[in-house]
Amino acid sequence: MAAGLKTIILLSFVLALGFLLVILSCALFANWLPLLVALTFVFAPLPNALCTRCAGQDDFSADYNSAYVDFGNWLTSGTVVMGFALPITLAHAGVIHETAGLMSIVGGALVYGTILTYSGFFSDSGDDLF
Template sequence: MQFKVSPLTKIISLSVFLALGFLLVILSCALFHNYYPLFDILVFILAPIPNSIFGSRSYASSDFMSPSSNNGKDLGHFLTGMFVASGIALPLVFYHCQLIGSVSCAMSMIGGLIIYSSIVIFSWFFHSSWENDEDNLFG
């Protein structure tokens, strides 16, 4: 038996998950009267963009990004990994420089990872459901 979840349920659950991540990062700023962890939100929001840009095959106009090579996709993975590593390391650097406390550092890292994972899960859920809808329409 296959259990099918409606898209509205997916959107609501992922928005609650995303709101939890934003709540953790904003509380890490507001509770300790220090707003440096807000930079972490920016880094984690920018993280999935290289994969979405270089993941499609519509950019294959040059030899560097030809469909037979994975150079563009590898570059997207590298840049995404760099953003995620920077998002994890940024609160640690702020903590090391004594700009934020340890609790604020932990809340900011956990909240940022929740934000990034909810964006990735959202794109994964709806990319796979769009592919399945196209298969059902034409197959």
Template sequence: MAAGLRTPLPNAVFAHCGSDEYGESSGPVDLGRFFTSIIVVSGFALPIILAHSEVIDPKASVMSIIGGGLVYGTILAYSAAFSQEDSDYE
């Protein structure tokens, strides 16, 4: 669950670096997305690897993946809801 809480941090830090006038992303924005993808993938892959190596119980792995998915899904839904409202006012 700690990885789920850190997930939006790279996007939040690099999101204000902006994009060019044609809507293409800049390097820092892409770097933030890259760091976010690493955190998200490791949040789902690490419990599977630990369960496979019998460090944790497979049930704990499933619960960790479900919990991480819920946290990340909530963050995405919250971001989408507020970015959609901002675009309506422009």
């Protein structure tokens, strides 16, 4: 599937909408803790990207070494779960408003989904999707 200018424009719109929701969840309720959710979703694909670079053939074995990829998937899944659990926990504890927690979850999911979609459309091979 060829990605063109319309894809880039749509992805940038969705990314801007995600960041807008996260910033509004902070600004409307005068509490900037939900901004941590955006950071977790932005940094979530990094373990997969780094561990995929480390995986591959090594000097001792001609087989594919997937331990690095599995570890990267584990770290990424933990970071994504933390991105959803952090605002729920903060809202349950009364540190942030429930609406702010919901807005930050939706905004963070849009940011992470945009990163995944971008890497899927613009990767060199078809199976590099995080």
